[in-house]
Amino acid sequence: MAETIIKAGSDELEETFALSSKWLTHELAEQTKRRIAQKPVDSAEINLYAEVRQGDTRSVLQVAKWKPSDLYGYSDAPRIDLLNVFGDLLQVCNVIANSSEAVEFELKTIDLWQQLRNLNRFFGISAAHDELIATLLSLPTGARGVLDERKVSALQQCFSLLMDSINVADGSLDAVEDLLEHSDFDLQAPMVRLPSVE
Amino acid sequence: MSDVFLETTAVIGLAFGNHDAKGHINSHIPSGSRRITSQYVIYEVYRGYLRYLRLLHNKTLQLNGFSEIFEYVGRLHYMPSYVGAVLGNMKKYFDGDHPKLSDPDRLVHFRGFLRKEIRRGFARISAVADVIINQLGCRDAGTPYEDDGGLYQHTLGTELCGKHETCGLKGYAYSYRVDLGRIRDGLARIISPDAETKARIKYLRELYRVPKRDFPKTACFRSSDALIVHESPVSSTILTNNKKHIEPLSNLTPRNADYF
DSSP states (O other): OEEEEEEEOSHHHHHHHHTOOHHHHHHHHHHHHHHOSSOOOTTOOEEEEEEEEETTEEEEEEEEEEOHHHHHTOOOOOHHHHHHHHHHHHHHHHHHHTOOSHHHHHHHHHHHHHHHHGGGGGTTSOHHHHHHHHHHHHTTTGGGGOOOHHHHHHHHHHHHHHTTOSSOOHHHHHHHHHHHHHTTOOTTTTOOSOOOOO | OOOEEEOHHHHHHHHHSOHHHHHHHHTTSOTTOOEEEEHHHHHHHIIIIIHHHHHHHHHHTTOSSTHHHHHHHHHSSSOOHHHHHHHHHHHHHHHHHOTTSOHHHHHHHHHHHHHHHHHHHHHHHHHTOSEEEOTTOOOOOOOOEEOTTSOEEOOOOGGGTTOTTTOHHHHHHHHTHHHHHHHHHHHHTSSSOOHHHHHHHHHHHHHHSSTTOOOOHHHHHHSHHHHHHHHSOTTSEEEESOHHHHHHHHHHTTOEEEEO
């Protein structure tokens, strides 16, 4: 089964497809899905071609090839779910901040780190999200995960910021990482051994 | 109060080390003393450690699991020591702190960590010093950036290295040819010099021998420790963990040195 969706007449198209991004691939898949009236059978093959005309020359190039499961199994990146998880983490931090008893403070801290470990299921949304999640996952490493008031306060500020950030730009990443560093979290904790020139 | 001159290993440790590493290096710097480094040292970090971080980051985009990086590095015809240290640290971190994290997730985690180190580490490199000297006339470099494919690029301008019109080193080396010649002669007297020292003896001469003649880029970084020590202010103490190469050079120049 083939659907010819895009017709174009310039080299730019070929260049664009050569530099295909994750977003573009997603967009093409979405458009293709919309143009197909009925979901094809599972054994079907869906090809997307571009027709390129330059003067009298005409060429057709294959842009993408999908199975129905590639198109119809697709879902948007779980950004909203992640925002909700940041909201949940903020709630745990609020509970820690309000713990007046030392053992309760530690028990809730362990809860926090346990919940934080599940963030790896959100890997892959974007490079900036991967950096953010990697940073958060490394937080319990320094000082064996023992928190103090300053660190809890920084975490509260970070999760407050993140739960409203559907897109994570480098600017907001810096804001979060600055907050964490200034409250003495060791964001380079994995680098235990100094590199040597020997 | 003596100024402290931060050699490449000290700059890397202060910019990229963990809290313990930074604390250890800082304990060697007397409070109130100025921290000095050179543009040449900074460029060496860009061309060395930071470039290896970019190499690892970009390679992760072509692999499926963290364990595959070791196989990749094993196939390289050389083993950059920085790469071994970074990978070893990350493996230990994953095994100890995230034993259940899958191999593909470890790869993404590693990439995320490297992205932070490249982005933020770049700014930290020049911020570790109060004063940056540049008698040698070494170039600055652009800011690393992520291209459309997610690969980290960094315009170092190495194509301008070694050309007497664009590289300050030629003029510097010729002005100080007597000093550098004495250092070279001193190195040549070392019994059983290692490969790096042998290369330094060979390439130092290339720098100052003929004025206004281009030299191979390798002559610059093969001579690096000698140039770093020579450019450091006489009144400062050089802070380094590269005792093997800096100690004989600081005796020849002469400079004070402290080893962390």
